[in-house]
Amino acid sequence: MKKTFLLLLLLVFSALPALAGTDRPQQPHGIVTAGLVAPDFTLENMQGEKIHLSQLRGKVVIVNFWASWCPPCKREMPSMEVLHKTFKDDDLVLLAINVEKDGRKAVARFLQESPYTFPILLDDQAKVQNLYGVFQFPESFIIDRNGVVVKKVIGAVHWMGGDIYNLLHFMVKG
Numbered sequence: 001m002k003k004t005f006l007l008l009l010l011l012v013f014s015a016l017p018a019l020a021g022t023d024r025p026q027q028p029h030g031i032v033t034a035g036l037v038a039p040d041f042t043l044e045n046m047q048g049e050k051i052h053l054s055q056l057r058g059k060v061v062i063v064n065f066w067a068s069w070c071p072p073c074k075r076e077m078p079s080m081e082v083l084h085k086t087f088k089d090d091d092l093v094l095l096a097i098n099v100e101k102d103g104r105k106a107v108a109r110f111l112q113e114s115p116y117t118f119p120i121l122l123d124d125q126a127k128v129q130n131l132y133g134v135f136q137f138p139e140s141f142i143i144d145r146n147g148v149v150v151k152k153v154i155g156a157v158h159w160m161g162g163d164i165y166n167l168l169h170f171m172v173k174g
Contacts, residue, residue: 032132034151038063038143041128043097043121046107051095051121054147059091060171061143065123065134067100068110072156073138077116079159083168084118086160090172091145094118099129099137144171 032039038061040054053061064080066073077096084094096118100106103122111120123129132141140153142164150171157164 032141032149032152034149036149037147038141038149039131041131043123043128045119045121046104046111051119053095053143056093057147058145059093060087060145060168062092062094062140062168063132063143064094064096064138064140065099065129065132066096066138067098068106069100070137074114076138076156076159077114079157079161080118081116083159083165084116087168087172092168092172095121097121097123097128099123099126099134142168142171 038053040052042050042052045051053063062083066077068074080094080096083092096116098107098120101124103124107120107122132139136154138156140157141149142151142153144150151164151167153164159165159168
């Protein structure tokens, strides 16, 4: 029953532009909601490589905004790590965007204490944070293979259980 509902929900979101006879609208600056195309961005990861969201089309992407000083952010990271390890070979990409001004140093210290393997990107100038209108941490966006935001999640969640896990499992595995 849940799978049928999720499939129906995904089909409705993907059919709306065709029914209207137009392409899917882009997000207005600072307002990112479900059903619209996720704004593209380019950020560096901890290794200095540039990551472009648009290059991940065809994959399910979770964009998670966080800070090392944020207790709820830290609480959800263990389940994010398990999610990453569980689905990384199934075209699910987790992008954890650190929003601290001194992010590279703060993240390096954080990873020494709590090593995680999912990609961490640096937004030390808050450009992507502002583009997405994020002001609470953690805040996450689940993006489908077509680049459309399927769900916005405010606050810490357990990524390996409940409705969010079921949605992600369905999006990745069908």
